[in-house]
Amino acid sequence: MSAVEGAASRPRAEIHHEHRDVTGGWLRPAVFGAMDGLVSNFALIAGVAGGRVHHQVIVLTGLAGLAAGAFSMAAGEYISVASQSELAQAEIEVERRELEHNSEAEELELAQLYEARGLDPELAREVARQLSRDPEEALGVHAREELGIDPGDLPSPVLAAGSSFLSFAIGACLPVLPYLLGAESLWPAAALAAIGLFAAGALVSRVTARSWWFGGLRQLALGGAAAALTFGVGSLIGTNTV
Template sequence: MSEHHSHKSQRSGWLRAAVLGANDGIVSTASLIIGVSAADSSREAILLAGVAGLVAGALSMAAGEYVSVSSQADVEQADLALERRSLKHNREWETQELASIYRQRGLEPKLADEVARQLMDHDALEAHARDEIGITDVSRAQPLVAALSSAAMFTIGAGVPLLVTALVPLSQIIVAVSAVCLLLLVMLGVAAAIAGGASPWRGGLRVLVWGALAMGLSAVVGRLFGVVV
């Protein structure tokens, strides 16, 4: 009986965006709230700072992802345009180039030539995009999707410390926000590691350490200077 198994690498794109957005939302907003709270501010000022951080952070994430992924998309389109021209004017040379790639991957020369010709006849541009350039439907850049997903995950993550701030007594905001957000960060790191097939302990510890460091430094700044800088 054959054993079925699924690969994790196909999840890397959406997993990276989801984890990065949620992690940034939690850490940045929680750190902002803790810093303002440490400066002995009112609940209204703390919530205002948190909401402002959420809006600015979500828009910044969206803009950053859109610009970054758009640049990747531009490079992909330029490569595909170059390949399309070469296929039009140098088809036989492109066929041999494709066969050479398959020989390097372990196919016998005759089989590599046959595979290259069949794939060229089926969809030459797709074959070269996949095997020469490394562009597939799964990895293809999608700027708008990346921007919206990052902004959405940031908003969800940032909503947690804001909700805690609104519900707990003013004197307990720092402790409550820190505890809830650090626990959530660990859960997020563990879940991401499991989804990616990595060590859950390493994933959880990684986000715990950096999250605690960010929140701790924000509290120190707020306590020393009375403002968040």
């Protein structure tokens, strides 16, 4: 029997189950950014509305909260991701220099790492030798094994900042929208915010083990509590200043 026929006759591994993305992928930061904008701006609007001010003041407050929060989120995310990326690049350069000047020691280090994970010593040394033949491949292996990062897949600060700005702005826009359309009371904004909170909580349940209705109700309760608290503070201050 030929090698091709032998390979074809071997049983193939079958996948009988699928795992969810435990990191959350893009969904987690996007939904949490929108949720942050929704909760913070709705609470801000509720606090101002509790002071019984004119609806134009509420609109101005909501738009100011949207702009300030979105720019703050974008700036913070940019600095955070850029700093993390710069640190990773610096550590990758350290590893690159070690591979250039101490290649044998780095190969031995890699072999010891695989041996510690259960490979036989001879097999561990052979795997390390083959992976070390290409300097760039060796750099990627060492970075992933020792630093837990992929040199070719570092996060983009600009993308992180842009997505944070957009998701926060979308969430923060919801409670302002009824006032922009002519609403005079807090109730339309509260209803739209409640729908958004429940929907965001339900979406987050896709990356957790909770049911969608539990995630939605939990987020609705937390966001509602924040808005109720700030509304009470606004009512108290507004009453005392009249």
